[in-house]
Amino acid sequence: MSIETELKQILEELRRYFEFQKSLGLEGMILEKNLEREDHVKISIQEIPEPKTQASEDTISANVQLNIFDSRSKGLTLEEIREEIGDCTRCKLHEGRTNIVFGEGNPKARLVFVGEGPGRDEDLQGKPFVGRAGQLLSRIIDAMGLKRSDVYICNVVKCRPPSNRSPEPDEIGTCVQFLFKQLMAINPEIIVCLGSIAARSVLNTKVKLGDLRGKFHNYGTSKLMVTYHPAALLRNPGFKKPLWDDMQVVMNELGISRSGD
Ligand code: SF4
Secondary structure (H helix, E strand, O other), X not given: OOHHHHHHHHHHHHHHHHHHHHHOOOOEEEEEOOOOOOOEEEEEHHHOOOOOOOHHHOOOOHHHHHHHHXXXXXXXXXXHHHHHHOOOOOOHHHXXXXXXXXXXXXXXXXXXXXXXXXXXXXXXXXXXXXXXXXXXXXXXXXXXXXXXXXXXXXXXXXXXXXXXXXXXXXXXXXXXXXXXHHHHHXXXXXXXXXXXXXXXXXXXXXXXXXXXXXXXXXXXXEEEEEEOOHHHHHHOHHHHHHHHHHHHHHHHHHOOOOOOO
């Protein structure tokens, strides 16, 4: 990639990052220059142009984002990221949690599943996807010819939202940095976002799930597939076929032969 292309990509990622911050309610940002001068730069979020809405253009590069915003996160291991989270109180979700649900699985997984956030069972056990929806995810993984220990499973937010509500933008905005770092540490070939909250948070888009699923999106060096959350299948079995279609695309990419339908 030429320097000019790379610079354009970085500027585009910056624009999307600030747009994301704006959507979370941020009105301005003070950047402190690391120079001997005392000046500060105020960046007006209002000047950022409207984002494009085309799904294929709403992808984001985890590598570029992390390189820009936290160069220290380069090369962190999953253990170091968990250590960084600590006994986190960075957002209000800490108030009702029993356990932080960091994620589990193969740290060198070729395939990572990303959900929305822990539910009651996950909160109690400190493990992702162990309730009814989690058991269904285990069956999906099994039908793909894989074991749970082959893949890595985590969520956008690490603490259970009260009454199983969806995580709010400020909570996602605070916690998603750790997901980005996990994805950076694992560097999987494929990321599967389960449900619209995971897809929208990771891709930083407002595009509907139906328009995102069924095809790969670029995400750094990984490919990203969006599909339905297993909990949605429990409510609506009609989602089973499209989800399985999505998983077959993933299996083909990974070179796994089909073992179930
Ligand atoms: S959800 Fe994330 S940011 Fe919020 S308290 Fe839990 S670990 Fe911290």
